[in-house]
Amino acid sequence: MSILVTGGARSGKSGFAERLTLSLADQAIYVATGQAFDEEMKARITLHRKLREANSSAWETLEEPHALPALLDRLSGGKAVLVDCLTLWLSNVLLAVEDQEDRQERVEREIARLEHSVSSFQGTLVLVTNEVGDSIVPEYALGRLYRDLAGRMNALLARSSKQVFLVTAGIPIELKSREYLL
Numbered sequence: 001m002s003i004l005v006t007g008g009a010r011s012g013k014s015g016f017a018e019r020l021t022l023s024l025a026d027q028a029i030y031v032a033t034g035q036a037f038d039e040e041m042k043a044r045i046t047l048h049r050k051l052r053e054a055n056s057s058a059w060e061t062l063e064e065p066h067a068l069p070a071l072l073d074r075l076s077g078g079k080a081v082l083v084d085c086l087t088l089w090l091s092n093v094l095l096a097v098e099d100q101e102d103r104q105e106r107v108e109r110e111i112a113r114l115e116h117s118v119s120s121f122q123g124t125l126v127l128v129t130n131e132v133g134d135s136i137v138p139e140y141a142l143g144r145l146y147r148d149l150a151g152r153m154n155a156l157l158a159r160s161s162k163q164v165f166l167v168t169a170g171i172p173i174e175l176k177s178r179e180y181l182l
Contacts, residue, residue: 002118002125004157007167013128014048014084016165016172021126022058025080028124030061033068033089048084065092069113072121080124086114086157087130087150094146104145111153119160129154131166 003020007013021028036042049061060079064071068089075081083089093110097103118125133151138144158164164176 001123002121002127002157002161003163003165004127004129004154004161005165005167005172006129006131006154006158008131008134011167012170012172013130013165013167016167016170017082017084017126017128020165020172021080021082021124024124024126027058027060028080028082029075029078030059031068031071031075031081031083032061032063033065033083033085033092035065035088035092065089066096069110069117072114072117072125076117076120077122080126081121082126083128085128085130086153087132089114090150090153091146094142094149098142104149107149108152111149111156114153115156115160118157127157127161129157 005013005017005020018030032045032048034041034045034048036045062071065088068083072081072083090107090111094103094107097106100106118127130150131154132147138147158176161176163174165172166175167173
């Protein structure tokens with residue numbers, strides 16, 4: 001069963017996803033996708049590690065910035081898994097092929113691999129992602145491509161998830177049960 005948790009930056013989605021995961025399982029694997037390219041990101045990663053260490057009996061942490069689909073395939077059928085976050089993973093994948101002419105197609109293939117891994121995952125899988133399309137149109141082509149890919153990735157994973165939560169101002173709302181189908 002996969003659950004998608006989305007929302008804006010600093011909306012409370014990661015904290016909610018952690019609480020949700022531990023409400024479904026006593027122990028879980030925390031898959032972190034962030035990479036520390038600058039001091040600010042190093043500080044964020046350090047803070048997240050300290051917060052998990054405070055509850056170390058519940059979490060086993062794995063860091064995987066690129067090969068997320070393969071890791072999920074290996075973890076399927078085991079402990080509950082929390083992935084935080086998909087949009088950081090997407091930026092890692094996009095930046096790895098940034099200079100390639102076929103970068104969009106390469107990233108779309110990775111998104112398809114991720115969707116396959118998520119839809120075939122056996123057990124509890126909670127995915128955190130950012131809702132990046134609610135803001136201004138990015139000034140640069142790479143930013144617009146990222147926004148478009150993130151939106152398509154989120155929509156694809158929302159379709160294959162059993163539940164989808166939107167977290168705004170720290171308040172989670174379950175969306176999938178409210179879906180209006182034509």
